[in-house]
Amino acid sequence: MGNLCIAQHTLIALIKDADSKEPLAGATALLAGTGKGGRADSNGIVPLSNIPDGNQVFTFRFVGYKVQTETLTFPRNSDTLIVLLERAGEEMGEVVISSTRSNRTFQNLPTRVEFVNGEELEEKGNMKPGDIRMMLNESTGIQTQQVSATSANSSIRIQALDGRYTQLIKDGFPLYAGFSSGLGLLQTPPLDLKQVEIIKGSSSTLYGGGAIAGLVNLISKVPTAERELRFLVNGTSAGGLDANGFYGQRWGKIGLTLYGGRSSNTAYDPSSVGFSAIPKFERYVLNPKLFVYFSPRTKFSVGVNTGFENRIGGDMQYIRGHGDSKHSYFERNKSQRLSTQFSFDHQFNTNSSLTVKNSISNFNRIITIPGYIFNGKQWSSYSEIAFNTRQTNTEWVAGLNFYTDDFKERPDNAFPRRNYQQNTIGGFIQNTRTVRKWLQTEAGFRGDYVVGYGWTLLPRGSALFKLTPKLTSRIGGGLGYKTPTIFTEETEKIQFQSVLPISPDSNRLERSYGVNGDVNYRTTLFDGKLSFSINQLFFFTRIHDPLVLDTLPGPLYKLTNSTGYLDSKGFETNLKLGYGDFKLYIGYTFTDAHLNENGVIRENPLTVRHRLNNVLVYEKEDKWKLGLEAYYYSTEPLNDGKTGKAYWTFGFMAEKIWERFSFFVNFENFTDTRQTRFDTIYTGSITHPVFRDIYAPLDGFVVNGGVKLHL
Numbered sequence: 001m002g003n004l005c006i007a008q009h010t011l012i013a014l015i016k017d018a019d020s021k022e023p024l025a026g027a028t029a030l031l032a033g034t035g036k037g038g039r040a041d042s043n044g045i046v047p048l049s050n051i052p053d054g055n056q057v058f059t060f061r062f063v064g065y066k067v068q069t070e071t072l073t074f075p076r077n078s079d080t081l082i083v084l085l086e087r088a089g090e091e092m093g094e095v096v097i098s099s100t101r102s103n104r105t106f107q108n109l110p111t112r113v114e115f116v117n118g119e120e121l122e123e124k125g126n127m128k129p130g131d132i133r134m135m136l137n138e139s140t141g142i143q144t145q146q147v148s149a150t151s152a153n154s155s156i157r158i159q160a161l162d163g164r165y166t167q168l169i170k171d172g173f174p175l176y177a178g179f180s181s182g183l184g185l186l187q188t189p190p191l192d193l194k195q196v197e198i199i200k201g202s203s204s205t206l207y208g209g210g211a212i213a214g215l216v217n218l219i220s221k222v223p224t225a226e227r228e229l230r231f232l233v234n235g236t237s238a239g240g241l242d243a244n245g246f247y248g249q250r251w252g253k254i255g256l257t258l259y260g261g262r263s264s265n266t267a268y269d270p271s272s273v274g275f276s277a278i279p280k281f282e283r284y285v286l287n288p289k290l291f292v293y294f295s296p297r298t299k300f301s302v303g304v305n306t307g308f309e310n311r312i313g314g315d316m317q318y319i320r321g322h323g324d325s326k327h328s329y330f331e332r333n334k335s336q337r338l339s340t341q342f343s344f345d346h347q348f349n350t351n352s353s354l355t356v357k358n359s360i361s362n363f364n365r366i367i368t369i370p371g372y373i374f375n376g377k378q379w380s381s382y383s384e385i386a387f388n389t390r391q392t393n394t395e396w397v398a399g400l401n402f403y404t405d406d407f408k409e410r411p412d413n414a415f416p417r418r419n420y421q422q423n424t425i426g427g428f429i430q431n432t433r434t435v436r437k438w439l440q441t442e443a444g445f446r447g448d449y450v451v452g453y454g455w456t457l458l459p460r461g462s463a464l465f466k467l468t469p470k471l472t473s474r475i476g477g478g479l480g481y482k483t484p485t486i487f488t489e490e491t492e493k494i495q496f497q498s499v500l501p502i503s504p505d506s507n508r509l510e511r512s513y514g515v516n517g518d519v520n521y522r523t524t525l526f527d528g529k530l531s532f533s534i535n536q537l538f539f540f541t542r543i544h545d546p547l548v549l550d551t552l553p554g555p556l557y558k559l560t561n562s563t564g565y566l567d568s569k570g571f572e573t574n575l576k577l578g579y580g581d582f583k584l585y586i587g588y589t590f591t592d593a594h595l596n597e598n599g600v601i602r603e604n605p606l607t608v609r610h611r612l613n614n615v616l617v618y619e620k621e622d623k624w625k626l627g628l629e630a631y632y633y634s635t636e637p638l639n640d641g642k643t644g645k646a647y648w649t650f651g652f653m654a655e656k657i658w659e660r661f662s663f664f665v666n667f668e669n670f671t672d673t674r675q676t677r678f679d680t681i682y683t684g685s686i687t688h689p690v691f692r693d694i695y696a697p698l699d700g701f702v703v704n705g706g707v708k709l710h711l
Contacts, residue, residue, distance in 0.1 A: 009051040009074045011081060015044045015060055018084035019107060020469035026528015027062035027085065039527065060085060063524065063531040063578050098172065099197040099217040101206060101386070101397045102432040102442065110432065110442035110464040112474045112518055112537070114139065116196040123625065125190045126653055126664040127704070129234045129242040130263035130283070132188050132196075136216065138631070140572045140587035140613055141200055141537075145606060147492045149681050149691040149698070150313030151279045151331050155181070155489055158200055158213040159539055160568045160593040160607040164488050165512075167203065167211035170218040173359040175305065175339050177210055178405050178422075178485050179378040180363035189285055191232060191244045192259035194221045201539060202514040204480035205446045205460035208403060208426055212480040212512045212543060213568075220303075223248040223255030223291055234706035238278055238699060239266030242706070255291035257303075267312075267319040270700040271676035274686055277698035279313030279331075289341075297347040307337035315686065326687055331495070332368040337361075352389040355399075358382065367495045374496050375410040376418075393434040400427050407485070418486050418501045423451045430460075440464040448481070452504035456481045456511070470523050477515035484510065486559060490549045490639075493691070499549075500558040507547070508561050514541035531578035540569040546595070564596040566604065581620055587613035603637045606644075606693060610634035625655040636695055644695035649673045665705035672701040 015027040023044025030037035031048060038046040048058075053074050058081075060068045065085040072081070100111045116124070116135060128134035136156055137144040143157045155163025168176040170188075196218055203211035221228070227249040234242040244261035261284070268278040289303030314330035317323055323330075339361035347353040360381045367374040386399030405422040430444035446458040462476030484507045491499050522533035545561040552558055570591040577584040589611040593604035612632040619625050629651040636644045650671050655664040675681055675696035682689040 008049070009053075009076075010079050011048045011051055011058075011072070012079055013040075013046045013048065013058070013060070013081050013083055015040050015046065015062070015083045015085060017065075017469070018086045021084075022469045024062050024065070024085060024524075024528060026524060026526075027060060027065075029083075030059045030061075032057040032059060062528055063580070097197055098219065099199055099206070099215065100432075100442070101388075101430060102395055108434075108440060108464070110440045110462040110474065111199060111476055112201075112462070112516065114198040114200070116198075118194055121190050121193055121196065122708075123627065123653070123655075125232065126234075126655060127651070127666045127668060129191070129232055129244060129706070130189055130240075130261070132190050132218070135190060135196065138613060138615075138629070139198065140574055140589045140611070141539075141591075142198070143608060143611075145489060146694040146698075147489050148313070148331065149694050150276050151311055151333055152277075152313070152698075153333070153492060155492070156216065157606075158198075159541065159570065160591045160604060161213035161541065161543075161566075162489050164485075165210070165213035165482060165543070167207060167215040168218075169207060169215060170305070171220050171341065171343075172207070172217065172357065173339075173341050174207060174210070174380075174382055174403070175359065175361050177380065179365065179376055179407050179487055180337065180361065180380070181487060188218065189244060189259070189261050189263075191230065191246050191261065192221055192257065192287060194219045200537075201476065201516045202460070202478040202480035202512060202541065205428065205430075205444045205458045205478050208401065208424060208446070208448060209450070209456075209481050209483050209509075212482055212510070212514070212541065220287075220289070221246070221248055221257055223250040223257055225250050229709075229711040231709040231711075232706060234704055236265075236702055236704040238268040238270075238702045240264070240278070240704065250291070250293075253293045255293065257287075257289045257291075259285070259287040261285045267316055268699065269316050270672075271674060271698075273676050273681060274316055274327075275329075275681070275689070276313040276316060276319060277674075277676075277700070279311050280319055281309060281311035283307065283309035283311075299345050301341075301343045303341045305337070305339045305341070307335070309333070309335050311335075328370055328687055329689055330369065333365065334368075335363070335365040337363050351391065352387070355384070355386045355388070357384050369495055369497075372495065372497050373412050375412070377408055377410070379406045380404060395432045396430070398427075398429040400425075402426075405483075405485075415498070416501055418496070418499070420485065420502060422483055422485075424483070425449050438466045440466075442476075444478075450483055450509065453483060453509050456509060471519070471521050473517070473519045475515075475517040477513070480512040480514065482510040482512075484508075484547055484559065484561075488547065488549070488559065491557070491559070494557070498554065498556050500552075500556055502559060507559070508545055510543055510545055510547060510561070512541055512543040514539070516540070529579060531576075533576045535572075535574040537572040537574075539571070540567070542567050548595075548597075562595070562597050564598060566593070566595050568593040568604070568607075581618055583617045583619070585613070585615040585617075589613075605637050605639045606695060608633050608636045622657055622659075624657065625653070627651075627653040629653075633696070638693045638695065640692060644693070645678050647673050647678070647696050649697065660711060661707060661709045663705070663707055665703070668702050668704065669697055669699075670701050673697055674700040 013029045015024045025042045027040040029046040040046045058070045124135040133144045144154045200214040203215045230246045232244045242263045248257040264282040267276045267280040286306045292300045311333045315327045317327040341359045343357045363378045381404045384401040388397045403424040426448035428446040432442045442462045444460045458479045460478030465473045516539040518537040520535045543566040546566040547559045548562045573588045575586040593607040614630040616628045631649045649669045653666045682691045684690045
C-alpha cells in the first residue's frame with residue numbers, strides 16, 4: 001500500500017497597525033485547530049510553516065486591538081499576508097464623534113473629546129442603572145455635586161466650575177437648561193444610549209451659551225436591521241428597584257427605538273442622623289423614536305422623551321407617616337418632563353448635506369417644604385438649520401439657530417415672581433482642515449444675539465499634532481457666555497426661597513475665555529505583552545462677571561454679577577495599562593479655583609484640589625467582568641467657611657456573562673465612607689434644620705445586583 005503524501009505550505013504574516021501602518025512587534029498568529037503559531041518580531045513578521053492543503057483559519061491578536069480572523073485556501077499564489085489590526089475600545093477607528101459637528105473619527109479630531117462607549121455604559125449601568133451620575137462622576141476632572149442633603153438632587157461640575165456652566169445635551173438638543181437642569185442627571189437613564197461624548201473647556205461656539213466649562217452630549221441608539229431587545233432588572237440593599245427595557249429594529253425604510261423604565265426607592269438612612277440619605281421616590285420614563293429612511297440620502301426622525309417623578313426626602317419619621325410637631329421637616333419634589341425631537345437630514349451628494357432640527361421641551365416642578373412652595377413651569381425650544389460640505393482635506397459647517405426659554409412661576413404668596421423670557425438667535429461657521437499629514441486644525445466662529453442682553457461673539461480654535469505614530473498633541477481654546485437665571489447650585493440648595501428675580505436691567509451675561517492642551521503617548525512594552533498610554537491635559541478658564549449669591553436684609557437673596565472674575569486652572573493625568581485580560585486605569589486631577597472680588601481672593605467653595613481615580617478591570621471576553629475601584633478626594637473649602645475632610649471610597653463589581661443574559665453584583669462604597677461618620681450635615685434643630693454642603697457620600701455601603709437579558 002502506497003504512502004499518502006500531503007503538501008505542506010508556508011505563510012509569512014506581516015502584522016501592522018491599521019491606522020499608522022506601523023509593525024506590531026509581539027502580535028500573535030495562530031492556525032486554528034492546531035498548536036501552530038508564533039509571535040511577531042520587531043518588524044511585525046510571523047513565519048508559519050507546515051500548513052496543510054485546503055481552507056485554513058488564522059487568528060491574529062495584539063493587546064489593545066480587535067481580534068482578526070482570516071480564512072485562506074492553500075495552495076495560494078503568495079506566501080505573504082499583510083494583516084491590519086484595528087484598535088479596540090475607545091480608540092477604534094470606526095468611532096465617529098458628532099459633538100464637534102464635523103463627524104470625524106476619534107483619531108482625527110483637532111478638538112479634544114472624551115467618550116464613553118456602549119460597553120463602558122453597560123458596566124456603569126451595573127452600578128447605577130437608573131441615572132448617569134455614576135458614569136460622569138468617575139471621570140477625571142468631573143464631579144457630580146449633591147445640592148440637597150435629603151433629596152439627593154445633583155448637578156455636574158467640570159474642572160471645578162458650577163453645574164450651570166456645563167451644557168447637558170442629547171443628540172445635539174439642549175434639553176436640560178435653566179429650570180429643567182435641576183434633576184437632569186437623576187432622570188436620565190443609560191440603557192438607550194449608544195455613547196457619551198464629553199468636551200471639557202469652552203464649547204459655546206458649538207451649541208450656544210451655557211458651555212463655559214464644557215458639554216456632555218448623550219448619543220442615543222439607532223435602529224439596525226438586527227433586532228435589539230434588552231431588559232435590565234436591578235435591586236439594592238437600600239430599598240431601590242430598577243426595571244428598564246430597550247427595543248430597536250429597522251425594517252427597510254422604517255425604524256423604531258423604544259425605551260421604558262421604572263425606578264423607585266424607599267427612604268433610606270444608614271446613620272442615626274434621622275434624615276434620608278436616599279429619598280423615597282418613584283419615577284417612570286418612556287422614550288419612543290421613529291425613523292423614516294426615504295432614500296439612501298434622505299432620512300427623518302421624530303422622538304419624544306418623557307419623565308414623571310415623585311420624590312420626598314427629609315425626616316425619616318415624617319416620611320414613614322409618624323411625623324409630629326418635632327419631626328415635621330420634609331422636601332417634596334414632583335416633576336414632569338416632556339420633550340420632542342425632530343431631525344431631517346438630506347445629502348445632496350457625497351460631499352454636501354443639510355440638517356434641520358427642532359425640539360420643544362416642557363418641564364414642570366413643584367418643590368414643597370414646610371411653609372413654602374416653589375411651583376414653576378418652563379417651555380423651551382431649539383431650532384437649527386445647518387449645511388455641511390467637505391472636500392479632500394477640508395470640511396465646512398455653517399448654520400443658524402433659534403433658542404427660547406420661557407419660565408413662569410405660580411407663587412402661593414406675594415413675593416415677586418421670578419418669571420423670565422429669554423430668546424437667542426445665533427449663527428455659526430466652522431472649518432476643519434487637514435493642513436499636513438501631521439497637522440489638523442479646527443476654527444469656528446459664532447455670533448449670538450440675546451434679547452435684552454445684546455450681542456456676544458465667540459471665536460474658537462484647536463489643532464491636532466500627530467508628532468509620531470505614538471505621540472500626539474492637541475491645543476485649543478475659545479470664548480463662552482452664560483445667560484443669567486435664578487437656577488444655580490446655591491439657590492437650588494435653598495429651594496429658591498426668598499431669591500429675588502433676575503433682570504437684564506440689573507444683571508449681565510457671564511463671559512469667559514479658556515484654553516487647554518494635552519499630550520498623548522501610547523506604546524507597547526515587553527514584546528507587545530503590555531500596552532501603555534498616558535494623556536496629560538492642562539486647562540485654564542476665566543469667567544468675568546460671575547453670578548454670586550448675596551444676602552440682603554430680610555433675609556433676602558439676590559444673584560448679582562461680581563465685579564471680579566473666577567479662575568479655574570489645573571491639570572489631569574490619565575494612565576492606562578493593559579496586560580492580557582487585565583486593564584488598569586489611573587487618573588489624577590489637580591484643580592485650583594479662586595474667586596477674585598475687588599482684589600479680595602478666596603478659594604472657590606466645593607473645589608476638590610486633589611482627586612485620584614483607580615480602576616482595575618479583569619475581563620474574559622463573553623464570560624466574566626470583574627472591577628475594583630478606589631477614589632480619593634482631598635479636603636475642600638465649604639460655603640460656611642469650614643473645610644470638608646479628605647476621604648477614600650472603594651467599590652467592587654462582578655458580572656457573569658452567558659450568550660443571552662448575565663448576572664451582576666456591585667458592592668458600592670464597601671468601606672462605608674459617609675459624611676455623617678466624620679462630619680455633620682446640618683445645624684439648628686431637627687424641626688428647622690439648616691443643611692450644610694454635602695461633599696462626601698451619605699448613603700454609605702450599598703449592594704446592588706440584578707440580571708440583564710439580551711434577546
